[in-house]
Amino acid sequence: MSTLYLLHKPYRMLSQFSDDQGRATLKDVIDVPGIYAAGRLDHDSEGLLLLTDDGELIHRISDPRHKQPKTYWVQVEGKPDDSAIDALRKGVTLKDGLTRPARVGRLIDPDVAPRQPPIRHRADAAVSWLEIIISEGRNRQVRRMTAHIGHPTLRLIRTAVGPWQLTGLAPGQWRSETLHAPVKRRHPPSRATRRRS
Incomplete structure (x- = not known):
């Protein structure tokens, strides 16, 4: 059983908890000890960032071989x-x-x-x-x-x-969920409107 934290990372925030240049970091929006990001988002990108204290879960989410x-x-x-x-x-x-x-x-x-x-x-x-x-x-x-x-x-x-969605989170907000089973690869539903030729 693991706890996963879903965070809406704001624009111009680093995907880490400290910075020696004084830039915005995750500690500005989430105060949960011992967690780390599973993957990253660039400083100038926004949206869903997953965090946990479970090293095996981080590997399953972020390792390219698992193709989330x-x-x-x-x-x-x-x-x-x-x-x-x-x-x-x-x-x-x-x-x-x-x-x-x-x-x-x-x-x-x-x-x-x-x-x-x-x-x-x-x-x-x-x-x-x-x-x-x-x-x-x-x-x-x-x-x-x-x-x-x-x-x-x-x-x-x-x-x-994978199956985790940003839905319902404003920039800087987060929620947690408890996982009882191993992570499986699953495509999210597409919301795009495709124009066929």
Whole structure:
């Protein structure tokens, strides 16, 4: 039996409990002794971060061999066309090799909390949202994938890791749940609206 903590990591917060440069850390939003993050989110990314004091559980969640799918809602510059979406679905070649095929769809007006500070938008610049589900965890992978297809990421929110969902948590909020069985790989349901050609 293990306890897992689901935290909505805010923008510009490190996925660790200390920092010698005075930046925001997890200790600013969760005060539970002895827990560690299972995986990480970049300083400029938001969303679901899982924490626990169970080393075996951390391994099962974060080790790429277990292939826990991770779901991201991604705001990008411009409006990716069908060929760009298909490229992400098939896999794109980055500097560290070909990505695995991703599940990708368009999101229409997703319900997301305002970011602090807000993103600066040009009045004449189009933006759009994608849902991207990947089963690997390379450094800044989603951002590099969208840049590869010519649509840089403006905002990135992780909404699910395996079966665990961000639903109901505002930035900085967390909840806990007790696990009675080993973690199994399971794809979360997709909320994206896909446009077929």
